[in-house]
Amino acid sequence: KAxxxxxxxxxxxxxxxxxxxSCSPISGHRSVSWYQQTPGQGLQFLFEYFSxxxxxxxxxxxxxxxxxxxxxxxxxxxxxxxxxxxxxYLCASSVDSTEQFFGPGTRLxxx
Amino acid sequence: xxxxxxxxxxxPVFEEAPVELRCNYSSSxxxxxxxxxxxxxxxxxxxxxxxxxxxxxxxxxxFEAEFxxxxxxxxxxxxxxxxxxxxxxxxxxxxxxGTSYGKLTFGQGTILTVHP
Numbered sequence: 001k002a003x004x005x006x007x008x009x010x011x012x013x014x015x016x017x018x019x020x021x022s023c024s025p026i027s028g029h030r031s032v033s034w035y036q037q038t039p040g041q042g043l044q045f046l047f048e049y050f051s052x053x054x055x056x057x058x059x060x061x062x063x064x065x066x067x068x069x070x071x072x073x074x075x076x077x078x079x080x081x082x083x084x085x086x087x088x089y090l091c092a093s094s095v096d097s098t099e100q101f102f103g104p105g106t107r108l109x110x111x
Numbered sequence: 112x113x114x115x116x117x118x119x120x121x122x123p124v125f126e127e128a129p130v131e132l133r134c135n136y137s138s139s140x141x142x143x144x145x146x147x148x149x150x151x152x153x154x155x156x157x158x159x160x161x162x163x164x165x166x167x168x169x170x171x172x173x174f175e176a177e178f179x180x181x182x183x184x185x186x187x188x189x190x191x192x193x194x195x196x197x198x199x200x201x202x203x204x205x206x207x208x209g210t211s212y213g214k215l216t217f218g219q220g221t222i223l224t225v226h227p
Contacts, residue, residue: 004154033213042220043201048213056212090154097213098143098162098205102155 004103012109018079021106025093032074037088086110113138117218132187132221134202143205144185
C-alpha cells in the first residue's frame with residue numbers, strides 16, 4: 001500500500017498571505033489528523049476529520065481550518081500567515097483514528 | 112485531558128550498549144500508547160503500539176516497551192543499539208472517543224545519539 005502523501009513538501013510564504021496544504025491518506029483510511037511541529041511547542045494537534053466531518057479540534061485560532069473530501073483526501077488552510085506559523089505540518093491517517101500513520105510533512109516558512 | 116512527559120531530552124549512548132527512553136503519561140480515560148521515531152527532515156514512523164492485551168510490546172527492529180498502568184509509564188528499551196538508531200523518539204497517548212477522536216498527545220521528544 002502506498003503511504004500517506006503530502007504536497008507540497010516545502011513552501012515559502014510572506015506574512016499576510018494564505019496557504020493550502022494537501023494530504024492523501026492511505027487507501028481505505030477514513031480518518032485524517034493534522035499536527036503542527038515546531039522546536040518550541042513540539043507536536044500539537046490541529047484537527048481531525050472522519051468521513052468529511054470534523055470530529056475534533058485542537059487549540060488553534062480560527063485562521064487554521066481544514067476540510068475532507070469524499071475520497072478522504074484532506075486539505076488544511078492557514079489564512080493571514082504570521083511568522084509564528086513557520087513549522088512542519090504533518091498529517092496522519094488511520095482506519096478508526098487510533099493507530100495513526102504519518103506523512104513526510106510540509107515544511108512551511110513564513111517570511 | 113491527557114499529557115505525556117518524556118523524562119530525558121537527550122540520551123547519548125555507545126554502540127551495542129542498552130538504552131531506555133522513559134515516558135510517563137496522564138489520562139482520565141483508557142489509553143492507547145505509541146512510540147514514534149523521527150529521522151531528520153522526515154515524518155514520524157510508528158515504532159510500536161499498545162492498544163490492549165499483552166502489556167509488553169515489541170517492534171521488528173529490537174525495541175520493546177512495557178505498559179505499566181500502576182506507574183502510568185510506557186518506557187522504551189533496546190538491549191543493544193546501533194548507529195542507525197540515532198534519531199528523535201516521541202511517546203504519544205491517544206484515547207477512545209469524545210475529545211480524543213483522532214488526537215494524539217505527544218511528549219517533547221528524546222534525541223537518542225549512538226556513538227561508535
